[in-house]
Amino acid sequence: MSERDAKTYVRLKLGDKEALAQLYDQYSKLLYSFSFKMINDQQVAEEIVQEVFIKIWTQKSSYDETKGKFSSWLLTITRNTVIDYLRKRKETASEMVTKEMNQDLEPSIEDQIEWKEKRTTIDQAIKRLKPEQEKVIVLFYYQGLSQQKIADACEIPLGTVKGRIRLALRHLKDTIEDIEQNGGIIHE
Amino acid sequence: MSNHCDHLIDYFNGQLSDEEKRSFEEHLTTCGDCREELRELQELTDDLGFISEPIEPPSALKEKVLEAAFNERTPNDMREDDDKVRSFTTDQESQSSVVVPKNRKKLGWVVPSLAAALLLSLVGNGYAFSQLSTQEEVAPEEITPVESISVDSLAQQLSLQPSEENIPFEARASIVNKDQYQQLIVEANQLTQTEDTQVYQVWLLKEGDPYRAGTFTPAEDGSGMSTFDIDPEMGFDTIAITIEPDETSEVPEGEIVLLEEL
Numbered sequence A: 001m002s003e004r005d006a007k008t009y010v011r012l013k014l015g016d017k018e019a020l021a022q023l024y025d026q027y028s029k030l031l032y033s034f035s036f037k038m039i040n041d042q043q044v045a046e047e048i049v050q051e052v053f054i055k056i057w058t059q060k061s062s063y064d065e066t067k068g069k070f071s072s073w074l075l076t077i078t079r080n081t082v083i084d085y086l087r088k089r090k091e092t093a094s095e096m097v098t099k100e101m102n103q104d105l106e107p108s109i110e111d112q113i114e115w116k117e118k119r120t121t122i123d124q125a126i127k128r129l130k131p132e133q134e135k136v137i138v139l140f141y142y143q144g145l146s147q148q149k150i151a152d153a154c155e156i157p158l159g160t161v162k163g164r165i166r167l168a169l170r171h172l173k174d175t176i177e178d179i180e181q182n183g184g185i186i187h188e
Numbered sequence B: 001m002s003n004h005c006d007h008l009i010d011y012f013n014g015q016l017s018d019e020e021k022r023s024f025e026e027h028l029t030t031c032g033d034c035r036e037e038l039r040e041l042q043e044l045t046d047d048l049g050f051i052s053e054p055i056e057p058p059s060a061l062k063e064k065v066l067e068a069a070f071n072e073r074t075p076n077d078m079r080e081d082d083d084k085v086r087s088f089t090t091d092q093e094s095q096s097s098v099v100v101p102k103n104r105k106k107l108g109w110v111v112p113s114l115a116a117a118l119l120l121s122l123v124g125n126g127y128a129f130s131q132l133s134t135q136e137e138v139a140p141e142e143i144t145p146v147e148s149i150s151v152d153s154l155a156q157q158l159s160l161q162p163s164e165e166n167i168p169f170e171a172r173a174s175i176v177n178k179d180q181y182q183q184l185i186v187e188a189n190q191l192t193q194t195e196d197t198q199v200y201q202v203w204l205l206k207e208g209d210p211y212r213a214g215t216f217t218p219a220e221d222g223s224g225m226s227t228f229d230i231d232p233e234m235g236f237d238t239i240a241i242t243i244e245p246d247e248t249s250e251v252p253e254g255e256i257v258l259l260e261e262l
């Protein structure tokens, strides 16, 4: 957590409304974009963002440093909110996630450098995964499906789902680190 | 491995019923494997949200979201009595408000007021409390903390920055190890004079909960100081200074002039 975020968050916990507005300015775009990625519906993405900021303000979800990076914590709340929403609607997330992953990036429009860098790296790393591994990650993380649905979609035994997910995620993490260290040059 | 362990993925993805969730969380307290795997899942997915293509949310959303949030009751509102949300002006342009936490039980060990602090100091139970503005007749070396620092070990010292750049303000906080406790000493210069009964109130915070930690008013030369005994077990994480209407505020009501992590 950056020092600025830490201070803003303490103010928020003291009930300073300006602090919530600051967090909104800083993170709403990321959380909105992530919601949209998961749910592919602008209207719903707006509702998700609203729900997330209500959770932060009312401290239904509360941050401390054991929960990792502040941005990751916000993304986790957002993801959980999307999953709750999907469960309530008893629908699954759309198919767009897989397709969108293969689109070319448009780096020129992005001014938030860190996000852009991470995005490029993760995107490259995902493209290097085997298709089955990419699929498992999309179904598990970006669509938040149940173990049973992942098993059905991948046509694998229920008992092997967890192992597949962990393997795919570890492979992805290693690939991301490799790209970060070697600037995207493929060593095979 | 019990069959509980098979619930990890559905737990992570929020797919369990309330009953299953409770029972899995109970399982987590006894199953190191699941705890480790859950931590690993969190770590491995930490940054994956950043893959999202940046989309600007509609500009009207901000007002809508903030309004919806501020209409909700916060934990601060829900404590004990349910009265006011007080407003204060931070500067010319913007208005903020502080929702007053009502949890007074936690404040039990805190010196309740300036008057009480002085009284305790007089009866000699170990509270050292001083105010530069009222010390004309007292020789400085009898009460200034400098002496204490040379005798006791200094646990932490930090210079404090004002929260608004337009407030000229210089302050230093020292935490000094005593026998059974620690002493917090705040010294400040270039303070803006307070009005009427207003005081500068020092707070120590733990996870956002404020505890009173001394008050002072500026002397004519704009300096001020307070000392306060603290329990090292408390594990405070933040220090704040506010300007309060008088020295009796049990929770911050006034303008935050300073906020710093310990």
Ligand SMILES: [Zn+2]
Residues within 6 Å of the ligand: B001, B002, B004, B005, B027, B031, B033, B034, B035
């Ligand atoms: Zn287990």
